[in-house]
Amino acid sequence: MASPYNFRRFWAGFLLDAFDGVLGSEPEGETGRRQSFVSANLLAGAMGAALWPLYFAFVGPVDGATAFAFLFLWAPLGIALAVRSETLSLAQGQMASALALGGFVSLAAIYTGGLASPLLPWLLIVPVEAAIAGKRSAVTIASCVAGVGFFIAAMLSLVGWLPVSRIDPAFAGFAYGVSVFAAIIVGMFAMRTLQRRNEHEVARARANAAWHRALTDNAADMITRHAANGAVLYASPAVEEILGLRARELEGMSPAMFVHIQDLSTVEQAFTAAARGGHEAVAFRVRRRDGTYLPVEMRVQGGNGEAIAVTRDMSNAKAEILELARALDKAEEVSRAKSRFLASVTHELRTPLNAIIGFSDVMRHELMGPIGTPKYREYAELIRNSGSHLVDLISDLLDMSKIEAGKFTIERKLVELKPVADECLAMVKVAADEAGVELVCDVAPGLSLMADRRALKQCLINLLSNAIKFTLTEGRVVLKARKVGTDMMLSVSDTGVGIPEKDLVRIGKPFEQVEGEMQRTHKGTGLGLSLVKALAEMHGGGMAIESALGDGTTVTLRLPLAARDDVPGEPASVVFPEKFRARA
Known part of the structure; x- marks a missing residue:
């Protein structure tokens, strides 16, 4: 259960927020303005609801016109709840509040004398209240509502259809004076709200400008503002470090006065494009006070006939x-x-x-x-x-x-795979028999491709020898060939010790080997797989390795069936790829 202190604190906060909204104060932040608006409209709606029983007690039963007027008085309750639940935005709620005021004043003016009604001056307050929303459309709609209300009252007065005024003629003058005074007070508070909001906007703009100026003044890059023709309108202090000029000396200069003549056309085109809303980046040379030229890079963007450029000294980067x-x-x-x-x-x-x-x-x-x-x-x-x-x-x-050195060449000719595979298996058979490893050839007759026969044999022998060396007794090594699209896939699989995942990225680089007991038993230079990879890439193909520790290894060569840039059947001399070639 809430304590009396918390209860009093709630109502005190509510009333303060309400008076902020009524008296035209401008709380800080969107949340504060929303809370102030909600509280003010809840208070206004509650007062409108309280007038119903008072009217009944002192005047009598409520007729249709009066009931309709009371609906406008109760509208702030619904508007406040809609804004609080965020069904309406704050700006929408402020516009709805102004429209409710306009509707009430128009209806009340018709029943209190038309053009002579003491409430008619309140129609001038309606667009002022709408202006608090900060939207031009809200002011336009509220002005139209006020104008329509005035026009209806005038037309009814003109044709004589105006209802009898409900204000006693003896008190008409007094009521008119009170109404005008109240309208002036409310208008003053509304204008005060607009004034305070403008002051806050100006203060924020000045604070932002101060931050931007601080950033500009302390930036190492030169920041400049230019006209569409490139003339300097503003320059940051960094210009003194880059050009040796004071900022005010650069202002008013055209690019021709400090840009190298050979780069001038490019720079002017960049400013012209940026002034139309584009974004450009150009590298050029600028002339310093001492006559030397400095390489710089400029990024420029803009719009509405002006451009902002950020220029960086590139001399260190060039060095x-x-x-x-x-x-x-x-x-x-x-x-x-x-x-x-x-x-x-x-x-x-x-x-x-x-x-x-x-x-x-x-x-x-x-x-x-x-x-x-x-x-x-x-x-x-x-x-x-x-x-x-x-x-x-x-x-x-x-x-x-x-x-x-880029001096290794290959000569492509039509090569049938089956004889080459048989020759390679025969050359490693003695080593396989000594190691107790079974050799299997899965190469169908009739498969052929354009390749260098000697390089192809060298690749297969290297792969078969490696597989035999690292396969335990009673293991198996399989040589397989398959045609896949425009490529021939040659693979050598074994049931050997496999390669750890962390070492797979190193395999295929010159002089790289996997550390382990089997490696210490079989010494080597680590050039075998790197040569295979290089020869495969010289053919326009590649090499891939799949392996897991204790689960064997599969090395697959992908070789094009025909030379990528040559006619099949003609010998080709292909220089090794640039990434493996030293410059002559």
């Missing part, structure tokens, strides 16, 4: 771009030097390795006579295997260096 370009050139030079070094070293290493492999073959086969001790034959086999492994690594390095 950073040049520094990055120099760093890029230096990195590319290092990359070219690395590629030349790799190419030179691999060529130098191949000659002695070929000799080592050749002489180890002579020793293994005892071409020059018996060795004598079987252990020597075993050593010769180890020497040959190690040399062959080194040759393979050197070949990969040489291919990668050619690719990075």
Whole structure:
């Protein structure tokens, strides 16, 4: 149950809000104005409702015309409740309140003397009350209602149809004076409300202007206001930092006085477009007081014949771009030097390795006579295997260096897949048998595509070798080929150890390998998959890897059936994609 203190506090707040609305005060904020309007109309409606029993007690029964007039007096109750429930907005409620006042005054004037009615001056208050809503349409409608009321009273007076006045002629003069005085007081409060609202709007506008000026004065970028022809109407203090001029010195200047002659046309076009409501961004050079030119970037927008421009000094950005370009050139030079070094070293290493492999073959086969001790034959086999492994690594390095240098070319010819797949499986069969891995070929006869046969074999052998290395005994490796649209999909699947999800993003980059027990058992350079990916992209295709730890791996190559830019059947020489190529 509410305490007496809270009850008194509620009614005190209600009456204060009501008097704010009646006396024309302008509370802060939309919520305060809404509450004040609601309270004032609830109070007015309650007073209108209280007049009914008083009229009955002192005058007598209510007739139809009087009852209709009372409806206008009760209208503020409904308007207040509608505004409070937000069925009507505050502006709509204020307009409805003005219309209710206009209807009541018009009806009351007809029954109290027409043009001689003491209530007629209140018709002037109706549009003033409507003006509080702040909408032109509300004032127009209220003025029309007041005008229609005046016209009806005048016409009824003119034709003699006016009802008998309900005001005693002896008190008519007094009633007229009281009515006019009351209308003046109410009009004064209404005008005071409009005045206070205007003062608040002006104060807000000044506060916003002060904030905007503070932002403009402290901005590092130069902020300017221009006419349609580009003439400067206002400049922020940052102009002194950028141009070496005081802001007032720049005002009135045309762009021709501080924009580089080669950039002037572009800048003037930007101002013209912005003055029509467009938005432009241009880069140009401005002349400083000392005669030097500064690169800047300007963003300009506007409308109604004027434009606002924000200009930023780009000299530091230009310096950073040049520094990055120099760093890029230096990195590319290092990359070219690395590629030349790799190419030179691999060529130098191949000659002695070929000799080592050749002489180890002579020793293994005892071409020059018996060795004598079987252990020597075993050593010769180890020497040959190690040399062959080194040759393979050197070949990969040489291919990668050619690719990075943009000198690796492919020659497309019509290649039938089945024979190539059989050759590749035959080449890795010995390694698969030793590892106890089953090889399966799922390549249908008749499938063919335009590709470099040597590069295709290199891709498949690399993928098959990797799959065998990382598949446990009694596992399976499957080579599959399928035609999908205009592409050939070649996949190598295994039942091996798989690749952790966190390592999938690294696979396919040069020298990247997955860490693990199997990797420590099978050493390598990490170039195999990167070469496969590079060769697939050189054909206009790509490589995708699907794997999960302990659930095997599937590597899929997507190769176009025909060259993207060449006629099928003609050989093509394709330079490796730009992202893998070092500049010559």
